Amino acid sequence: MKHTKTYYRVWMLIPFFALSCTEPFNLKSIEFQDVLVVEAVITNEVKYQEIKLSRTFSLEEFTPSEESNAEVAITDNAQNIYKFEEKSNGKYLSIIPFGVQPNKDYTLSVTTKNGKLYKSQPTQLPCVVPINNLYASREVSQDTGNENMTIFVDDFDSLADSKYFRYEYEETYEIIAPAWRNPECLAIYGPVDPEACAEALSRRLCYNTVASDSIIQLRTDNLKQGRSSSAFPVRVISRDNPIIRTRYSILVKQYTQSLEAFTFYEILGKFSSSESLLSQNQPGFFSGNIYSEDNKNEKVIGFFDVSSISSKRIFFNFSDFFPAETLPPFFGDCTPFEIPDFDIAVARLEAGEVVEFSHAPGVPVLYIEIQCWDCREIGTTLKPDFWVD
Secondary structure: OOOOOOOOEEOEOOOOOOOOOOOOOOOOOOEOOOOEEEEEEEEOOOEOOEEEEEEOEOOOOOOOEEOOOOEEEEEEOOOOEEEEEEEEOOEEEEOOOEOOOOOOOEEEEEEOOOOOEEEEOOEOOOOOOOOOEEEEEEEEOOOOOOEEEEEEEEOOOOOOOOOEEEEEEEEEEEEEOOOOOOHHHOOOOOOOOHHHHHHHHHOOEEEEEEEOOOOEEEEOOOOOOOOOOOOEEEEEEEOOOHHHOOEEEEEEEEEEEOHHHHHHHHHHHHHOOOOOOOOOEEOOOOOOOEEEOOOOOOOEEEEEEEEEEEEEEEEEEHHHHOOOOOOOOOOOOOOOEOOOOHHHHHHHHHOOOEEEEEOOOOOOOEEEEHHHHOHHHOOEOOOOOOOOO
16 A cells, blocks of 8 residues: 555643744644654565554654564464564565464564563454455436445345444556657658657656555444445545546455454544545544553553455546547646746746747647656556556
């Protein structure tokens, strides 16, 4: 995942606002607690599992403090120990790939560089619930009347033991530069330069991948016996969003959770905005399932989440749902325009904001925003391994 940002800002303030006040003032933390932050989602996928450690930071600070040089391990009730090593500041990966197994208790332990020991409650893997049906549908919003493309997960087994789910997604979309041209590949003024032609061709087609950054959850424990739930919208995309302009793909990951994990993320979602899952200012404190062995009253932020995971990917073209209809606008205005001021034109060219679109004798030079001519400004030419044209 372009994964969620991994830090907390924690403080306590006594705010006072005076409507008549015109003098600027600087907010400061009145009380600040240096608290360990643990992000640990372990799944049944056999892979190098990842755990992130950091510290809370105060209102006056702008960047997190990663917790480095810690000893991290997961132990199951069969006394198997899975050790982790730090790969970058605060990011720890298991030394060997592994996946958690059913009917086993797993416990996380963290010993920080100052010798403090933290542990999680023993946690078991919930039953695996696969994604049975993932599909896209053209919908009309009842609230706004606007058309959207909605990605649904459907066909839940209401008889299954697991009822709590969290979703993440990675969406990948194709970018075709609408103002792309390839005069370098045309033998108009002489032999074609192969390198220049290859460079021109690379500007036309790109791809971009973006991960979800919000908490998306579903509970199905209120379903009637023997009845499947209605479709659940994981992602809603405006009809005019340029990411679906040509071809679009989404990989949806379904985490089957315990009630405790569901509740933790539900509370976390209420504290966080959609802009960032874990980096928002936390106006209070709520505990997870991790505690200090040395001081039971010490606060620890985070949750040791043992989840089973299922994933599914779909593709669709804009024309599949909107045949013969106008494409969504591109990323920016791709209408050629004049820049009357020569100095401004030179400055924007040097800044890489625009390129010359046409330059003919006796007519003004027309410019165009660079991403309309070169898709590499907003994507990469590297075609994903999973991509299907």
